[in-house]
Amino acid sequence: MSRIKRDKIEAIGYGFVPAEFLSAGETEYDARFLQNPKKHYYRNLSEDEIAKLEKNNNHSSNWKDVFVTNKFHPELIENSKFYGLIHIGDMDAIYLEYRDLKLTSGIYNSQIISSDIGDYVAIHNVRYLSHFIIGNEVMLMNINEMETSNSAKFGNGMVKVGEIEERRVQLELRNENGGRKIVPFDGMQAADAYLWTQYIGDHELQQRFLDITENEFSRKRGFYSTIGDRCVIKNSGILKDVKIGDDAYIKGVNKIKNVTVNSTEKAYTQIGEGCELVNGIIGYGCRVFYGVKAVRFFLSSFSQLKYGARLINSFLGDNSTISCCEVLNSLIFPAHEQHHNNSFLCASMIKGQSNMAAGATVGSNHNSRAADGEIVAGRGFWPGLCVSLKHNSRFASYTLIVKGDFLHELDVRIPFSLVSLDVANDELIVVPGYWFLYNMYALMRNTNKFLSRDKRQLKHQYLEYEILAPDTVNELFSSLTEIEVAVGRSFHPNELNQEILKVHGKQILDSNTSLVGQEILLLDTEFSKRKVKLIKVREGYSILKQMIIYYSSVQIIDYLKTHSYAELQILIENIKYQKRSVFENVGSQLIRKNDLKNLLDRIKSKEINSWKFVHKTYHYLSDAYPIHKLEHAIISLQEISEVPYTNWNQDFLHTIFDDCESTKEWILSEIYKSREKDYVNPFKAMVYESYEEMEIVIGKLEDNAFINQQRQELEDFKRDLQIIKEKLI
Template sequence: MSQIKKGSITRLGFDFIPQVFIPKGKDENHHRFEQNPRSDYRNLTVEEIVILIENGNRADNWENILVSESFIPYQIRQSNFFGLVRIGHMAPTYLEYRNLKLESGIYNSTIVSSDLGDYVAIHHVRYMSHFIIGNDVILSNISEMETSSTAKFGNGVLREGEAEDLRIALELCNENGVRSILPFDGMQAADAYLWTRNRQDTVLQHRFKELTEKRFSTVRGTYSMIGDRCIIKNSQNIKNVQIGSDAYIKGINKLKNLTINSSPEAFTQIGEGCELVNGIVGYGCRIFYGVKAVRFILSSFSQLKYGARLINSFLGDNSTISCCEVLNSLIFPAHEQHHNNSFLCAATIMGQSNMAAGATVGSNHNSRAADGEIIAGRGFWPGLCVSLKHNSRFASYTLLVKGDFPYEMDIPIPFSLVNNDVKNDKLMIIPGYWFMYNMYALVRNANKYASRDKRLLKNQYLEYDMLAPDTINELFNSLRIIELAVGSQMNEESNSLTKEEIIRAGRAKLTGPLDQIPTSVLVKGFEHSKRKVELVKIGTAYPLFKRFIQYYGTIHMIDFLETHSFEELKNEMTNSQRLEWENIGGQLIEKNAIDQLLREIKSGKIDDWEDIHKYYHELSRSYLETKRAHAFASLLEITDVRSESISVEIVQAWLKEAISHRTWMVDEIYASRAKDYENPFRNMVYNSEEERDLVVGKLSENSFILQQRDELNGFIKCVHKLISKLSN
């Protein structure tokens, strides 16, 4: 049975906070006055009250209506007021936004215990309770706006007297909730990642919760707020919200328990049919057309469109989800997911990812338990209609071919294509597929993500380059995997060799005559099955991996030599180390620095989330230097040169090889795009080459290819200049 309460009409605007929770010496408005400390209000005059009544207005007590000196009673009509209502400056003006022109003032509305800013236009707001409205705000045709005394605005905290089961948590990474975190306004993907890891460390987990609770008061009575210049129109239910300035909201069904960040430089828009509950929305977001989001964080400059569903999930900056459903997932920045039947569940996706149409990553219900989790490095791309089984893990830039993958997988080799070969009942992997067949997309994507990074304050360095400490370390590991696999295949009958001896044998084979290198090799540990797992084209992949590692080291050496001498280079390389790195929220950090951060959190040396964020920012400022040290160490390791043996001649040879490799890359960029123009099946839909070039553009005028060629010419000139400089 519905619990309908009754009370005196004279108390309608009062008793917002239960008496037991009002601090001693305070009243129920104490928090409201802190939020809006403005004091230039006065009581209504008798003449003003008469005019208000003649215009069809009524109040439970006109003494509780406070106004500014520029009050215009004629601009308030057919409205009801209850409790303490404070009204800012008024003027005989109208407010206009996108052809909607509304007279400033208050019309056909019911206002309960709220503060209204200067020059607002409030029309047909059927019920507004306990709100603070900013200046120049337009509110038109809204069914219900209300605030509860325990409003938390999407943050995972409790107010005084609340039970633990009322706390909002995000159940990220898998479906069983054991990686739950407490959301808060300002949370970054790195925060969520660190909190979801190391669950066995109870001290660390307690500290994360403690740091979050310290950010918020447990005192009841915070009012909802609508920032300056916001426009909200033709909407239904709005409850317990903090909305920043300049937001544009129209036609929504429900906004409940939310913080919606917005500013003049990064205004957020929310459109028709959306329902958002228990969440945080970042700056500059776009949310349109039937979106449903519950228990979520949507980071800045991200989009949800066309019926997208985001539930118990964190979506990083500069991402887009359109039409799809995402559950229980932690997604790093620069994620793209489109098409109505894409689905992502119980996963940690580490950015620059793209979900193809029909991909169903999760919720296969292929065990007796809830879905576990899938972890995928940067550049993850499950192809059309891919279906995966939990638990699985993928290295950076893994491309999955269309199909149902029936077993759990652990793919440690980056830039690979993974194919479920049903006919031959085996898993086939092409290491370095992207290098061999689609250099155009690989290089273009790095540029694309950087150009789409709209963050106003880029104090956290998000890595978009395909060659970075994470991918380079994976390439090094992949070389060992291939060497071990080849060595093992060569010595199948021998049990006397150690693992290192097998690796050396495989390395010798792979660096020997090309006609002696096997075209494929079997590996173990990539799939939880008894069938074969085959690496193919290893004779091409193996030297490519080495070339890209050397190129990575050399391009950093080139940058260094432009402003430093050979002696300084040699000294830098002597002190370099190739350490373990980790991707936390799109920022790459050395593992030892992460360990130090966690120790300082546990010890209390770092005692709030702002200090954690400063730690990220400090590491971001030194990232390029730290990355360069990693690149130098990688160069020495892959070329098997000791730092004390470096000579001018060796450096010049590396520079010349860099020109050769960069030239090959640009040629491959062109070749991989040219295939689309040479394919007769692609051309058959056009009645001539002229029509094709008109529709898709001329290959010779492709802006990205032309840009790459211009950059190559500049690169060659720069390197030749350095070679001459070293000769002198």
């Protein structure tokens, strides 16, 4: 039960930190002065200045604790009250303007308690402002309450002196049971959240993550809320325990409590009407608008929450957008799109470059015996319209799921595939390589789209947006084996040896043996008794092999643009006995498994003692990633071509490069054809009076910017390739 306390009015603004939480020699102002070292010479008010202030209907219980600079203008303060230790910066008879808002500098109709006010600030109608440090040229207008508690943490998952562990803010990611909960901190990256949740069974590592996080922050009480320079905050309800960076723009919010809002002049954050944000951290350059509700959340830089989105107990990676819908208990890597009112995402780890369609419900499994389990999806995950998925399920990269209720757990291991229901026959259908075969336009456009949306100011961490990369190529290799085994089993149903089935299946797929009428099934793909059928098998198998060769060739060609053939030979010589490396998607950064193990071992051995050095390791591995990727491509090419390194010569490379050029031409052709469908389909055209009207509305096909960009890239590629071929000669 809450209790109203009574004290003398002279006590307002003092005793911010209770005495029991102060060590010998400490004062309640130590943290404040540490946060905001004095930049000015501050002096007491003169008797004349006090008289002018009181004449303007201002009041203080102790004018001696109100300090000002020599650029003080008492006439710029009206109808305001001051309690506790106050510092007021330089003032002048000016007005501040932001967009259409113009406010006279000074303090009007406000109540200020124990706060530092910066230079040339405009404070109008702030009913209660307590224990804040306000920057320079800040505009505050029509705010009900700006308050700070002595145990303020600003969204970071720490506990202050005297607090119990239950007060710690934690994010319960990937699982509703809280079994993968982590401690958020300002500066956290998707990679950090991934490592913390992924290795939950390593208790020593978990303790080290907690230790290095706690070392980032002081457990002392008494830190003030801060408003950075040139911020504009207007027409808002409650701001409590906040740390707001420079140039932020906040208007019409209901409540922001225990939140850090990162913002700079070049990457300013905006928060708009009707939002309620509690226990969270917001990255640089974010946009949060129109009725958003976020609780226990992390919003990474250059991401957006809009139109009533609900983000609860979740981590959203960089360059992502969530609007209208609800997301709970999820870890989402960068470049995620979810903007339909009736989509729902719960208890999932989505590894980036993903898109949730309208009506998709990934989670909501409350008819089971327990809370939701988990869904793990590789990058490029796309559950289509009205898809309902059951926990626990796992999906390879770039899995596209057709409308339907999937009532059983799924383990789809073939990337770039289409998964659909054959309701009439009660079968699950998988089309391997669907994206390459039937929707090249959308697939290839993804890379350009995500690159253009990557607004990070400092790109020290290499986020992989290419559809063909070590992670997806490794999945392609595994898929080839799975398809081969499935085909072999179809022709030899009594054979149990997987290696023998693989050999048989490969021979059949590489030959002219007809697959017509042959039922090819996948095992262990759905937790049910019904069939999981592979279709378009030879086409899919062939295109997956072709894309591996294409990926490898492109990496080698890119290397030869800036290196000699001799350097390539040395590189091949150094790696010719290596096996294809396993890469792990660590928050959209691909890291070799051995390098990742080394990082985790260094954390456990206390060689790495801060997140700063963890992030430096990410940056170091990012610098090394292009060569790691090239090595992976070279090893992949030997494996898929079945030509040993010893037989690699200039003729071999010429052949590979010619194939690569042909594939790139084919890709352009498929991009064009997949987009052309919208122009030649009579049902697409029937709502227009004429073809000319359709072109006015949707644009001319020949003016399509992406297709024209791809044409230019093909020409540039051919030119570069010709130069490389001549160098080889």
